Amino acid sequence: MSHNIYHNPALLLLLALSFVGLFLTGLITFSPPTDRENIPWRKPIAGLIIDSICVSGISAVFFPRRCSQLFHLTRQGYTAVDKPKDSRFPHETIPAIEGHHPRCENFSTHVFQIGGRTFCTGCTGLLLGGLAVLSGTILYFFGDLYVEHIILVVLVGVSGVALGLLQFSLFNTQRISIRLFLNAYFVVGIFLLLVGIDEIAQSLIADLLFAALSIFWLLTRISLSKWNHERICYSCNIDMCKYQIKTTF
Secondary structure (H helix, E strand, O other), X not given: OOOOHHHOHHHHHHHHHHHHHHHHHXXXXXXXXXXXXXXXXXXXXXXXXXXXXXXXXXXXXXXXXHHXXXXXXXXXXXXXXXXXXXXXXXXXXXXXXXXXXXXXXXXXXXXXXXXXXXXXXXXXXXHHHHHHHHHHHHHHHOOOOOOOOHHHHHHHHHHHHHHHHHHHHHHOOOOHHHHHHHHHHHHHHHHHXXXXXXXXXXXXXXXXXXXXXXXXXXXXXXXXXXXXXHHHHHOOOOOOOOEEEOOOO
16 A cells, blocks of 8 residues: 555545545535425434444444454564664564554554553544434434534534544644544534435435445545554554554555
């Protein structure tokens, strides 16, 4: 995988398709379909699908070692050609794995500790966002929650998804609080888009389409995170680190 996102066609394609999806959202928002479906069980079906996606994502947060397989974090030595010679650490240094991050200063802003336990910043943000979405889904898709200012809801949702996707390539902030917020906002943004589209289109097909699109956005975010991890490891000065993120994407 290229460590420059602009030289990575596959990743650029995922980003481009993701933003095409956001453009499609805006198109439906300002040019809604005229035909509305009068299906009483439309919202419960959409709610069940969204809840299933949320529960799957939340489950992944609680099993970080299995999740680490997505990042292909394995024990594999670097050669002198792979890494510069001016190592800051002894050659025998073997960083431990915390969740799906090496215990390395280069990943210090990717994790935080509470009560001696280490948590992934990105996964925790996704977890908080997922819990908020579960509550919102119950209130909107299974309750009688009335949503006003739909266009504003969609615009806030678009900004959440866009910032979540661009956080690695444009911002790459070193502040844990901002990382936490961007990932939570990303998930909430997806939910707001689904609510907005449901209110505007009132179509089960549109709900299913955007549920599938939300999965694509999540997979794109995972791919971007994987690329960011590889970029960090590639630029690291440890010349014989035993943990390497394979570049298989």
